[in-house]
Amino acid sequence: xxxxxxxxxxxxxKTGKRIMLECSQTKGHDRMYWYRQDPGLGLRLIYYSxxxxxxNKGEISDGYSVSRQAQAKFSLSLExxxxxxxxxxxxxxxxxxxxxTYNEQFFGPGTxxxxx
Amino acid sequence: ELKVEQNPLFLSMxxxxxxxxxxxxxTTSDRLYWYRQDPGKSLESLFVLLSNGAVKQEGRLMASLDTKARxxxxxxxxxxxxxxxxxxxxxxxxxxxxGKGTKLTVNP
Numbered sequence: 001x002x003x004x005x006x007x008x009x010x011x012x013x014k015t016g017k018r019i020m021l022e023c024s025q026t027k028g029h030d031r032m033y034w035y036r037q038d039p040g041l042g043l044r045l046i047y048y049s050x051x052x053x054x055x056n057k058g059e060i061s062d063g064y065s066v067s068r069q070a071q072a073k074f075s076l077s078l079e080x081x082x083x084x085x086x087x088x089x090x091x092x093x094x095x096x097x098x099x100x101t102y103n104e105q106f107f108g109p110g111t112x113x114x115x116x
Numbered sequence: 117e118l119k120v121e122q123n124p125l126f127l128s129m130x131x132x133x134x135x136x137x138x139x140x141x142x143t144t145s146d147r148l149y150w151y152r153q154d155p156g157k158s159l160e161s162l163f164v165l166l167s168n169g170a171v172k173q174e175g176r177l178m179a180s181l182d183t184k185a186r187x188x189x190x191x192x193x194x195x196x197x198x199x200x201x202x203x204x205x206x207x208x209x210x211x212x213x214x215g216k217g218t219k220l221t222v223n224p
Contacts (some may be wrong), residue, residue, distance in 0.1 A: 032145060043214040103210075107158045107159040
């Protein structure tokens with residue numbers, strides 16, 4: 001089974017709708033991240049969380065919100081979706097609690113979101 | 117603000133040839149990561165470089181880090197079609213900042 005899972009894998013929605021993307025991990029990592037990927041722009045950080053009580057905005061947080069329901073779960077919400085939020089969304093995890101001194105991130109399979 | 121620049125952004129090469137992808141970054145960091153992404157797929161970690169002069173090799177790929185020059189290279193030796201993918205470098209001050217990626221196409 002995959003260590004980092006995302007649901008749904010594909011979603012088509014309409015402008016103005018609220019949508020939630022979910023991420024779960026079984027790696028036991030403390031840190032979780034949400035990125036969006038657009039062609040030619042690489043990956044851009046939306047939000048990140050270093051533990052359950054810690055939420056931080058990334059480079060492009062406007063129009064998004066997140067919830068860290070548990071160490072293993074991190075959800076991304078679009079309160080009122082707009083077409084320029086059409087993108088590929090990735091969740092990632094990393095671990096700095098088990099003695100690791102670097103921030104290697106492990107990515108989920110991605111959610112392809114289309115906003116019409 | 118940390119900036120990470122990769123070049124080239126697109127690379128088309130023939131099988132059997134060698135080439136290097138460059139990753140420059142704008143502020144001091146001694147941690148750099150290389151990832152591979154196949155079309156429509158997720159990112160897979162390739163290399164973690166943790167100090168100046170670090171060199172890692174896996175098959176036909178070799179990555180190196182020069183923290184003084186703020187430069188990492190990903191060298192491809194005797195390319196094969198299976199290496200066709202997009203390669204990203206990322207730098208870690210506290211959270212990863214990614215380059216825009218280099219789309220590599222290896223032609224027969």
